Amino acid sequence: MTPIEYPFWAWVTFFSIVLVALFVDIGIVNRKAHAPSRKEIFIWSAVWISLALAFNGFVYWMVNSHFNNHDLAITKVKEYLTGYLIELSLSVDNLFVFLLIFNFFKVPKKYQHRVLFWGIMGALLLRMVMIFAGAELVERFHWIIYIFGAFLVYTGLMMFRNEEDNFEPHESGIVKFATKFIRISKHYDGDKFFVVKDGVRTGTLLLLVLITVEFTDLIFAVDSIPAIFGITTDRFIVYTSNIFAILGLRTFFFLLADLADRFHLLKYGLAFILTFIGVKMLLPLLAQGLIMFMGDANTSAFAEFLRSYLNHDYKQMEINISLAVVVISLVISVILSLIVSSKPKSEEAIEE
Secondary structure, eight states: OOOOOOOOOHHHHHHHHHHHHHHIIIIIIIOOOOOOHHHHHHHHHHHHHHHHHHHHHHHHHHHHHHHOOHHHHHHHHHHHHHHHHHHHHHHHHHHHHHHHHHHHHTTTHHHHHHHHHHHHHHHHHHHHHHHHHHHHHHHHHHHHHHHHHHHHHHOOOOOHOOOOOOOOOOGGGHHHHHHHHHHOSSOOTTTEEEEEETTEEOOOOHHHHHHHHHHHHHHHHHHHHHHHHHHHOHHHHHHHHHHHHTTTTHHHHHHHHHHHHGGHHHHHHHHHHHHHHHHHHHHHHHHHHHHHOTTTTTOOOOHHHHHHHHHHTTTTHHHHHHHHHHHHHHHHHHHHHHHSSSOHHHHHHOOO
C-alpha cells in the first residue's frame, strides 16, 4: 500500500504538544525531586490518558480535513487506538522490570521520577530511529514483516511459560559494559548524574540506573514496535501512538508500584496479544501459499476469498478484530488477576 504523506504541520503539532506537556510536567509540576502523592498520581494518569485520546481526535480531524476522506480518518483513528493500547499494555508490563531495577539499586523514591523522565526522553529519540528505520525496511523489503510476525509468535509463546522473570541487574551485560568504560561511584549524590571527585568527572550510581533503564527500554522496543507494525506501517500513527503511550509511564510506574502483585495474570493477556498479532502478520504468507497450491486458475469461493484478503478488501474488518482482541484480552487478564489471587511466595519456595 502506498504510504500516506502527512502535512508538515501535523508533525509540528504533535511535537509541540509533547514538548509543552513535558515542560509543564518536569519544568513546573515536578521541578523539585519528590515522591508524588497518590492524588498527583491519579490526576496525572488521567491527564496523560486524556491527552492521548484527545490527540486521536486530532488525527481524525486532520486526516478528514486534509485528505477529505471520512473512511480513511476512521481507519487511522482505529489504528492509532489499537497501537496505543498495545504499546501501553506492553509498557505497563515492562514497568515491573523497572521496579525490579529500582529496588535492586535501592533508588530513593524521590529520585525515581528523574530517572524515568530522562529515560523517556531517550526513548523519544531511540524509538523514532527504530520506527522510521523499520517502516523504511518494510516498505522496501515487505518480506521483513513475516520475520517480525514469526518473532512475535515466538515471543508470545515464550511469555506463556509459567516462569518468573529472572532479570538480575548486577549480571546484566550493559551494567558490566558501563562500569568498564565509565567511571561510576557506588553512591548517590542527590539527583545528580555526574559529580566531580578529585578533579575527575564521575558518574553517580543514579547514572548507572539511568543507563540500565534506557537499555532495558530499548530491548522492550524490539517487541513493541514490531507489534504495532502488525496493525499498521503508517509512520505517523506508529510513532505518535507509541510516544503518547510511553509519555505517561513515569506516572503509571508509581501507580503500579504498590499494585504489581494484583496484575499477575497480565503477562498472559500480553502473550496472547503478541501471538495473535504475529499470526495475523503471517496470514498473507499463508494465503499466498494456499493460492499457489490451489492454482491461479482456481475460482472457488475460498480462492476468491483469499484473493480478496490479499487485496486488502477486508482491511476495516481486520482493524476491528485486532482492536477487539486487544481490548478483550486486556480486560479479561485484569479481571482474572483481581479474582484469582497470586500464589504466595512462601508456597513457591516450598515447591522448589
